[in-house]
Amino acid sequence: MLSHVHACAPGLVRVGIMATYVEILKTEFPEIDVELFDYITGVLECGRTDFEDGDEVFEAVGGVLQEVSEDRQNEEGVRNICIQMFNTLRVSRDGSQKQVLLDAPVQLSQISADTGPQTTDVEGIWMMKRSQNSTVDAKKLEKAEAKLKAKHERRNEKDSQKSSNPLVLEEASASQASSKKDSRVDQSGKNRSYDIRIENFDVSFGERVLLQGAELSLASGRRYGLIGRNGLGKTTLLKMLASRSLRVPAHISILHVEQEVAGDDTAALQSVLESDTTREGLLDEERTLNARIANGTAEGTESVRLSEIYGKLEEIEADKAPARASVILAGLGFSPRMQQQQTREFSGGWRMRLALARALFARPDLLLLDEPTNMLDVRAILWLEDYLQTWQSTILVVSHDRNFLNAVVTDIVHLHSQRLDGYRGNYENFIKTKEDRLKNQQREYEAQLQYRQHIQVFIDRFRYNANRAAQVQSKLKLLEKLPELKPIEKETEVTLRFPDNFEKLSPPILQLDEVEFFYSPDRPLFKGLNLSADLESRICIVGENGAGKTTALKLLMGELTPVNGVRQAHRNLKIGYFSQHHVDQLDLNVCSVELLLNRFPGRTEEEYRHQLGGYGITGELATRPVASLSGGQKSRVAFAQMTMPCPNFYVLDEPTNHLDMETIEALAKALSKFRGGVILVSHDERLIRLVCRELWVCENGSVRRIDGGFDEYRDILHEQFRKEGYL
Known part of the structure; x- marks a missing residue:
């Protein structure tokens, strides 16, 4: 009809x-x-x-x-x-x-x-x-x-690629609810605020949900530390912000220090200067206009434009840019000679420093840093702490370095239970506030539980009493209206243990006498090196990258032979070594259980699983290919492999890279309880303070002991910064 x-x-x-x-x-x-x-x-x-x-x-x-x-x-x-x-x-x-x-x-x-x-x-x-x-x-x-046939062939090709390579990385994705009003304001260009507020958003990695219904607020000019256990999605969240998969107002510039600078013929200093695209564009236009004027091909309007360009260059202080770029590079460890080197001459670690220098020079509205201290030595970290304390725009940094967070950030964003919680203050303040919150929540939970039990006792007592029927019904309704009780969620404590079931060794345990070493005769690295350690030693070696810290470790372990001088070691000394590039020690094509089986045959699968379990590699994780594990999980597997033969002396080269703060704390406790000797190279100030009783500084072809420990070393570096004008 x-x-x-x-x-x-x-x-x-x-x-x-x-x-x-x-x-x-x-x-x-x-x-x-x-x-x-x-x-x-x-x-x-x-x-x-x-x-x-x-x-x-x-x-x-x-x-x-x-x-x-x-x-x-x-x-x-x-x-x-x-x-x-x-x-x-x-x-x-x-x-x-x-x-x-x-x-x-x-x-x-x-x-x-x-x-x-x-x-x-x-x-x-x-x-x-x-x-x-x-x-x-x-x-x-x-x-x-x-x-249809073409589409089918493309899909079959993708499927065959996936089946031939089972370690295909899953992709991250983000979604958020946004109002039409916010979108219109952003598109119209009327939004001039540099505050960022992202509400009700989800982030997933493959099929795993990392954040659900989360909120993130970043006030302009504040410095935020993003913390949380490894694998919960901190790095993924930074990537979603950098790619604008989460809606950040279009006028806010974002820089994510993620990849190292590509190696080419550009000098390091020039590479940093080129990161300021506004300045580079004005200088290019200035050169073009001056060339036209010199050739007599310029029009009248071009002289006016040239005056405008000079005004803008003066406004952004373009003439001071080379000096500012040089100060940043020097602070991050680039000598005057290195600043003139071509970027292709640097290693990956130095190119990552160069990427950080470019970001600091460009001064974006939102700077995203992911573990910036991993690539730096102690000297560069202390300089970066001082430099970022004067940063004018917004920072969101992921870091496992507790002291770095205490020195730099004004706020903490805690990622846990698929949500983000904000706290004012640095990391120490976060710990205190979080503990207070948990105590208050626990008291509230216990009070509510007691109140519920009190009401339930009344209901049970008078349930079948006709005279009290109305009161019982009232109590039942009251019970239904009470908010649902949830026990307090406590994160599981991370524990590490270094077995020490070995006999004490009488000194001397390990020493270098008048050792000379070089890789090339025209560039001597050490001369007259005298070092000694025993089972009571807790030594940290610090110094700039390239000063020879790792070489000193290898001389102590006997992996390198001195050109002159003598290395002496106790016949029963058994060293466990954790390499800075520990992944190179692992077979990535097998699972963790099989890795231990191949390295230490003759034990049961239960023993291998027990060993891995002591470092948090449990259940399904132990049977996954090592290549599919996260950086922190690979470190735990390396710890399990290193401790399996029960060494009585540990040499650890940058062991905190890829570890979260909870695991670093557990590592510090385990090393403190260990009854053998420890020598480590580390840039993590907290680990150094918790574990080490001696500080050795590697510089100028020698290794010397500092009696005042880390505090004296920090004071020496700050004095150098002031004298050399790096701040």
Whole structure:
């Protein structure tokens, strides 16, 4: 009936309330190709009187629909859609409803008696009629089948690549709810605030949800430390912000220090200067205009433009830029000679420092730093702490260095339980505030629990007392209205243990006497080196990158042979070594259990699992390929491998890289309890303070002991910064 005519897709009139197969097709597959759409509707139209059930419709077009479906494995979903389309065909065929496809516009008021007299008062409604004996267009069919075949081949190629490489990395994704008002304000350019507020957003990595319904607020000019256990999504969140997968106002510039600078012929200093694109653009334009003026080809307006450029260059203090870039590079450890070196001459670690220098020089509105201290020595870290304390715009930094966070950040963002919680103050303040919050929550939980129990006792006592029925009902309603009780979530404590079931060794245990060493005779590294250690030693070696710290460790371990001088070691000394590049010690193609089996054969699987479990590699993690583990998990596997033979002396080269703060704390406790000797190279101030009783400084071809420990070393470095003008 005309009272049931509804607006629908172009070319279609629908009588009754049931959707047509055309509408179903467009709704379920909105991005379907025109050729495929015509092909499928042609098949359905031709078979209108022949299809017996929905399964026959599925057999006719289901394979095609599965190919264009986002989830081509969902056969049942496509089959249900085919059943829905068959029902619309059956209704039309049985005459209980009328569906007409037109191929020429016809006004309903002009339609003859087929539709009855009720149609005459309907004006301005048009429909299209398609011939009922239409057939499938052979050319369209060939084109559609060719498209499907190509699409199918591409998918099969992707599947074969995935099957041949089981370690394909999953991709991260982010989504958020945003109001149209916010979007309009952002697009209009009227939003001039540099505060960032992202509400109700989700972040996933593959199928794993990292954040759900989270909120992040970053006030302009404040410095935020993003903390949380390894693997919870801190790095992924930074990447989502940097790629603007999460909506950051368009006028806010973002720099994410993530990848090292590409190596080419550009000098290090020039590479840093080029990161200021505004200055570089103005200088290029200035050179072009001056060349035209010199050649006499300039127009009158170009002199005016040149004056504008000079004004802007003066405004941004372009003449001071080389000096500012040089100070940043020097602070990060680049000598004057190194600043003139080409970027391709630097190692990956130095190129990462160069990337950090470029970001500091460019001064973005939002600076994203991911473990910036991993690539730096103690001297560069102390300089960076001082430099960032005067930073004017917003910083969001992920760091495991507790002292760095205490020195730099004004706020903490804690990632846990798929959400973000904000705290004012540095890391120490966060720890205190968090403990206070947990205590208050625990007291509230216990009070609510006691109150519930009190009400329940009354209900149980008078449940069957007729005189108290009204009171019991009142108490039951009260109990229902009370908020749901949730116990306090406490993060599991990280524990590490270094076994020390060995006999004491009498000194001397390990020493170097008058050792001389060089890799090239024209560049001596050490001369007259005298070092000694015993099972009571807790020594940390510090110094600038390239000063020879790792070389000194290898001389002590006997991995390098002195050119002159003598290395002496106790015959029962057993050294466990943790390399700065510990991943090189691991076979990435096997699982952790198999790795220990290959290295230490003859034990049971339970023993290997127990060893790995002591370092947090439990359950399914122990049977995953080592290559698929995170950086922190690989470090734990390296610890498990290092401690398996029960060494009585540990040499650790930068052991905190990739570890979260909880694991660093556990490492410090384990080393403090260990009864053997320890020598470590580290830039983590907290680990040094918790573990070491001696500080050795490696510089100028020697290794010397500082009696005042880390405090004296810090004072020496700060005095150098002041004298050399690096701050």
